[in-house]
Amino acid sequence: MWDIKVNPDDKVKLTEVLSYKKDHDIKAQNDAEMILAIYYLRNKGNESSDTGIFGYKTWWLSKDTSTYKAVVKSFGADKYPVSCYIRPDFIYNYIALKPTTEEVDEAYGEIFPTMLGVNLSYHMPKDVSQIVQEKIKEFHNKSPLRVKQILRNLSDKLKSDPSLQNRNSIEHFLDKELRQLQDVKQ
Structure with missing residues:
Protein backbone atom coordinates (compact mmCIF):
# COMPACT_ATOMS: atom_id res chain seq x y z
CA MET A 1 0.00 0.00 0.00
CA ASP A 89 1.56 19.61 22.11
CA PHE A 90 2.70 21.52 19.02
CA ILE A 91 -0.30 20.22 17.05
CA TYR A 92 -2.63 21.08 19.94
CA ASN A 93 -1.23 24.60 20.26
CA TYR A 94 -1.26 25.12 16.52
CA ILE A 95 -4.94 24.20 16.31
CA ALA A 96 -5.88 26.06 19.51
CA LEU A 97 -4.09 29.26 18.51
CA LYS A 98 -4.91 29.11 14.80
CA PRO A 99 -6.30 32.46 13.70
CA THR A 100 -9.52 32.72 11.75
CA THR A 101 -9.47 33.65 8.08
CA GLU A 102 -10.84 37.08 8.97
CA GLU A 103 -8.02 37.65 11.49
CA VAL A 104 -5.40 36.68 8.91
CA ASP A 105 -6.98 38.94 6.28
CA GLU A 106 -7.11 41.82 8.76
CA ALA A 107 -3.45 41.30 9.75
CA TYR A 108 -2.35 41.21 6.11
CA GLY A 109 -4.41 44.31 5.42
CA GLU A 110 -2.62 46.11 8.25
CA ILE A 111 0.85 44.87 7.37
CA PHE A 112 0.75 44.84 3.57
CA PRO A 113 -1.22 47.46 1.67
CA THR A 114 -1.52 45.25 -1.41
CA MET A 115 -0.34 41.87 -2.61
CA LEU A 116 1.89 43.83 -4.96
CA GLY A 117 3.53 45.29 -1.86
CA VAL A 118 4.18 41.79 -0.55
CA ASN A 119 5.72 40.65 -3.81
CA LEU A 120 7.65 43.87 -4.24
CA SER A 121 9.14 43.61 -0.76
CA TYR A 122 10.94 40.42 -1.80
CA HIS A 123 12.70 42.25 -4.61
CA MET A 124 13.54 45.56 -2.97
CA PRO A 125 16.75 46.29 -1.14
CA LYS A 126 16.33 45.82 2.61
CA ASP A 127 16.87 49.48 3.46
CA VAL A 128 14.14 50.52 1.02
CA SER A 129 11.57 48.13 2.44
CA GLN A 130 12.58 49.23 5.94
CA ILE A 131 11.79 52.86 5.10
CA VAL A 132 8.42 51.88 3.66
CA GLN A 133 7.59 49.85 6.79
CA GLU A 134 8.60 52.77 9.04
CA LYS A 135 6.36 55.12 7.09
CA ILE A 136 3.46 52.66 7.31
CA LYS A 137 3.84 52.62 11.09
CA GLU A 138 4.21 56.39 11.26
CA PHE A 139 0.99 57.00 9.33
CA HIS A 140 -1.01 54.10 10.71
CA ASN A 141 -3.75 56.35 12.12
CA LYS A 142 -4.25 58.21 8.85
CA SER A 143 -6.93 57.37 6.32
CA PRO A 144 -6.16 53.77 5.26
CA LEU A 145 -7.46 54.29 1.74
CA ARG A 146 -5.26 57.32 1.17
CA VAL A 147 -2.17 55.60 2.60
CA LYS A 148 -2.82 52.55 0.42
CA GLN A 149 -3.15 54.80 -2.60
CA ILE A 150 0.15 56.51 -1.81
CA LEU A 151 1.90 53.17 -1.30
CA ARG A 152 0.36 51.81 -4.51
CA ASN A 153 1.70 54.86 -6.37
CA LEU A 154 5.09 54.32 -4.77
CA SER A 155 5.04 50.66 -5.81
CA ASP A 156 4.15 51.61 -9.38
CA LYS A 157 6.87 54.23 -9.43
CA LEU A 158 9.41 51.73 -8.09
CA LYS A 159 8.45 49.19 -10.74
CA SER A 160 8.63 51.64 -13.61
CA ASP A 161 11.62 53.76 -12.63
CA PRO A 162 14.77 51.80 -11.68
CA SER A 163 16.57 55.03 -10.77
CA LEU A 164 14.39 55.19 -7.64
CA GLN A 165 15.95 52.09 -6.14
CA ASN A 166 18.15 54.04 -3.81
CA ARG A 167 17.23 55.14 -0.33
CA ASN A 168 17.30 58.91 -0.85
CA SER A 169 14.99 59.04 -3.87
CA ILE A 170 12.43 56.81 -2.25
CA GLU A 171 12.50 58.71 1.00
CA HIS A 172 11.99 62.01 -0.82
CA PHE A 173 9.11 60.66 -2.92
CA LEU A 174 7.37 59.11 0.07
CA ASP A 175 7.90 62.21 2.22
CA LYS A 176 6.33 64.37 -0.49
CA GLU A 177 3.30 62.08 -0.73
CA LEU A 178 2.88 61.87 3.03
CA ARG A 179 3.10 65.67 3.40
CA GLN A 180 0.18 65.90 0.96
CA LEU A 181 -1.69 63.46 3.17
CA GLN A 182 -1.02 65.61 6.24
CA ASP A 183 -2.21 68.72 4.41
CA VAL A 184 -5.48 66.99 3.48
CA LYS A 185 -6.04 65.87 7.12
CA GLN A 186 -5.44 69.34 8.56
Whole structure:
Protein backbone atom coordinates (compact mmCIF):
# COMPACT_ATOMS: atom_id res chain seq x y z
CA MET A 1 0.00 0.00 0.00
CA TRP A 2 2.61 2.60 1.03
CA ASP A 3 5.40 1.08 -1.11
CA ILE A 4 8.06 2.05 1.43
CA LYS A 5 11.54 0.75 0.73
CA VAL A 6 13.75 1.18 3.78
CA ASN A 7 17.44 0.62 3.15
CA PRO A 8 18.26 -2.58 5.10
CA ASP A 9 21.83 -1.48 5.86
CA ASP A 10 20.58 1.85 7.26
CA LYS A 11 18.01 -0.02 9.33
CA VAL A 12 20.66 -2.31 10.83
CA LYS A 13 22.95 0.64 11.54
CA LEU A 14 20.21 2.70 13.22
CA THR A 15 18.82 -0.30 15.13
CA GLU A 16 22.27 -0.98 16.55
CA VAL A 17 22.57 2.56 17.92
CA LEU A 18 18.97 2.58 19.16
CA SER A 19 19.33 -0.76 20.94
CA TYR A 20 21.55 0.96 23.52
CA LYS A 21 18.70 3.39 24.33
CA LYS A 22 15.74 1.01 24.14
CA ASP A 23 14.79 -1.80 26.50
CA HIS A 24 14.05 -4.27 23.71
CA ASP A 25 15.71 -4.97 20.38
CA ILE A 26 12.28 -5.28 18.76
CA LYS A 27 11.40 -1.75 19.90
CA ALA A 28 14.71 -0.49 18.50
CA GLN A 29 13.99 -2.23 15.17
CA ASN A 30 10.46 -0.83 15.00
CA ASP A 31 11.65 2.69 15.80
CA ALA A 32 14.43 2.46 13.24
CA GLU A 33 11.99 1.28 10.59
CA MET A 34 9.49 4.02 11.46
CA ILE A 35 12.13 6.76 11.36
CA LEU A 36 13.56 5.59 8.05
CA ALA A 37 10.05 5.21 6.61
CA ILE A 38 9.28 8.84 7.48
CA TYR A 39 12.45 10.01 5.74
CA TYR A 40 11.72 7.75 2.77
CA LEU A 41 8.21 9.18 2.38
CA ARG A 42 9.55 12.73 2.65
CA ASN A 43 12.09 12.00 -0.05
CA LYS A 44 9.53 10.23 -2.25
CA GLY A 45 7.12 13.18 -1.92
CA ASN A 46 9.88 15.76 -2.56
CA GLU A 47 9.18 17.34 0.82
CA SER A 48 11.72 19.84 2.08
CA SER A 49 11.99 22.69 4.53
CA ASP A 50 12.76 25.20 1.79
CA THR A 51 9.28 24.92 0.24
CA GLY A 52 7.82 27.18 2.88
CA ILE A 53 6.93 27.12 6.53
CA PHE A 54 4.80 24.02 6.10
CA GLY A 55 7.20 22.17 3.78
CA TYR A 56 7.03 18.79 5.48
CA LYS A 57 3.80 16.83 5.28
CA THR A 58 5.11 13.60 6.74
CA TRP A 59 5.83 13.40 10.47
CA TRP A 60 5.95 10.91 13.29
CA LEU A 61 3.59 12.16 15.99
CA SER A 62 5.61 11.42 19.10
CA LYS A 63 7.12 12.93 22.22
CA ASP A 64 10.22 10.78 21.75
CA THR A 65 13.02 13.02 20.59
CA SER A 66 15.94 11.05 21.94
CA THR A 67 16.00 8.70 18.97
CA TYR A 68 16.83 11.58 16.62
CA LYS A 69 20.18 11.76 18.41
CA ALA A 70 20.69 8.15 17.31
CA VAL A 71 19.89 9.19 13.72
CA VAL A 72 22.54 11.91 13.87
CA LYS A 73 25.01 9.52 15.50
CA SER A 74 24.33 6.86 12.85
CA PHE A 75 24.29 9.00 9.70
CA GLY A 76 25.63 12.42 10.65
CA ALA A 77 23.65 15.66 10.60
CA ASP A 78 23.82 16.05 6.82
CA LYS A 79 21.81 13.03 5.71
CA TYR A 80 18.73 13.84 7.81
CA PRO A 81 19.12 17.44 9.02
CA VAL A 82 15.53 17.79 10.28
CA SER A 83 13.92 15.56 12.88
CA CYS A 84 11.08 13.29 11.80
CA TYR A 85 8.99 14.12 14.89
CA ILE A 86 6.15 16.47 15.45
CA ARG A 87 5.10 16.79 19.06
CA PRO A 88 1.43 16.40 20.05
CA ASP A 89 1.56 19.61 22.11
CA PHE A 90 2.70 21.52 19.02
CA ILE A 91 -0.30 20.22 17.05
CA TYR A 92 -2.63 21.08 19.94
CA ASN A 93 -1.23 24.60 20.26
CA TYR A 94 -1.26 25.12 16.52
CA ILE A 95 -4.94 24.20 16.31
CA ALA A 96 -5.88 26.06 19.51
CA LEU A 97 -4.09 29.26 18.51
CA LYS A 98 -4.91 29.11 14.80
CA PRO A 99 -6.30 32.46 13.70
CA THR A 100 -9.52 32.72 11.75
CA THR A 101 -9.47 33.65 8.08
CA GLU A 102 -10.84 37.08 8.97
CA GLU A 103 -8.02 37.65 11.49
CA VAL A 104 -5.40 36.68 8.91
CA ASP A 105 -6.98 38.94 6.28
CA GLU A 106 -7.11 41.82 8.76
CA ALA A 107 -3.45 41.30 9.75
CA TYR A 108 -2.35 41.21 6.11
CA GLY A 109 -4.41 44.31 5.42
CA GLU A 110 -2.62 46.11 8.25
CA ILE A 111 0.85 44.87 7.37
CA PHE A 112 0.75 44.84 3.57
CA PRO A 113 -1.22 47.46 1.67
CA THR A 114 -1.52 45.25 -1.41
CA MET A 115 -0.34 41.87 -2.61
CA LEU A 116 1.89 43.83 -4.96
CA GLY A 117 3.53 45.29 -1.86
CA VAL A 118 4.18 41.79 -0.55
CA ASN A 119 5.72 40.65 -3.81
CA LEU A 120 7.65 43.87 -4.24
CA SER A 121 9.14 43.61 -0.76
CA TYR A 122 10.94 40.42 -1.80
CA HIS A 123 12.70 42.25 -4.61
CA MET A 124 13.54 45.56 -2.97
CA PRO A 125 16.75 46.29 -1.14
CA LYS A 126 16.33 45.82 2.61
CA ASP A 127 16.87 49.48 3.46
CA VAL A 128 14.14 50.52 1.02
CA SER A 129 11.57 48.13 2.44
CA GLN A 130 12.58 49.23 5.94
CA ILE A 131 11.79 52.86 5.10
CA VAL A 132 8.42 51.88 3.66
CA GLN A 133 7.59 49.85 6.79
CA GLU A 134 8.60 52.77 9.04
CA LYS A 135 6.36 55.12 7.09
CA ILE A 136 3.46 52.66 7.31
CA LYS A 137 3.84 52.62 11.09
CA GLU A 138 4.21 56.39 11.26
CA PHE A 139 0.99 57.00 9.33
CA HIS A 140 -1.01 54.10 10.71
CA ASN A 141 -3.75 56.35 12.12
CA LYS A 142 -4.25 58.21 8.85
CA SER A 143 -6.93 57.37 6.32
CA PRO A 144 -6.16 53.77 5.26
CA LEU A 145 -7.46 54.29 1.74
CA ARG A 146 -5.26 57.32 1.17
CA VAL A 147 -2.17 55.60 2.60
CA LYS A 148 -2.82 52.55 0.42
CA GLN A 149 -3.15 54.80 -2.60
CA ILE A 150 0.15 56.51 -1.81
CA LEU A 151 1.90 53.17 -1.30
CA ARG A 152 0.36 51.81 -4.51
CA ASN A 153 1.70 54.86 -6.37
CA LEU A 154 5.09 54.32 -4.77
CA SER A 155 5.04 50.66 -5.81
CA ASP A 156 4.15 51.61 -9.38
CA LYS A 157 6.87 54.23 -9.43
CA LEU A 158 9.41 51.73 -8.09
CA LYS A 159 8.45 49.19 -10.74
CA SER A 160 8.63 51.64 -13.61
CA ASP A 161 11.62 53.76 -12.63
CA PRO A 162 14.77 51.80 -11.68
CA SER A 163 16.57 55.03 -10.77
CA LEU A 164 14.39 55.19 -7.64
CA GLN A 165 15.95 52.09 -6.14
CA ASN A 166 18.15 54.04 -3.81
CA ARG A 167 17.23 55.14 -0.33
CA ASN A 168 17.30 58.91 -0.85
CA SER A 169 14.99 59.04 -3.87
CA ILE A 170 12.43 56.81 -2.25
CA GLU A 171 12.50 58.71 1.00
CA HIS A 172 11.99 62.01 -0.82
CA PHE A 173 9.11 60.66 -2.92
CA LEU A 174 7.37 59.11 0.07
CA ASP A 175 7.90 62.21 2.22
CA LYS A 176 6.33 64.37 -0.49
CA GLU A 177 3.30 62.08 -0.73
CA LEU A 178 2.88 61.87 3.03
CA ARG A 179 3.10 65.67 3.40
CA GLN A 180 0.18 65.90 0.96
CA LEU A 181 -1.69 63.46 3.17
CA GLN A 182 -1.02 65.61 6.24
CA ASP A 183 -2.21 68.72 4.41
CA VAL A 184 -5.48 66.99 3.48
CA LYS A 185 -6.04 65.87 7.12
CA GLN A 186 -5.44 69.34 8.56
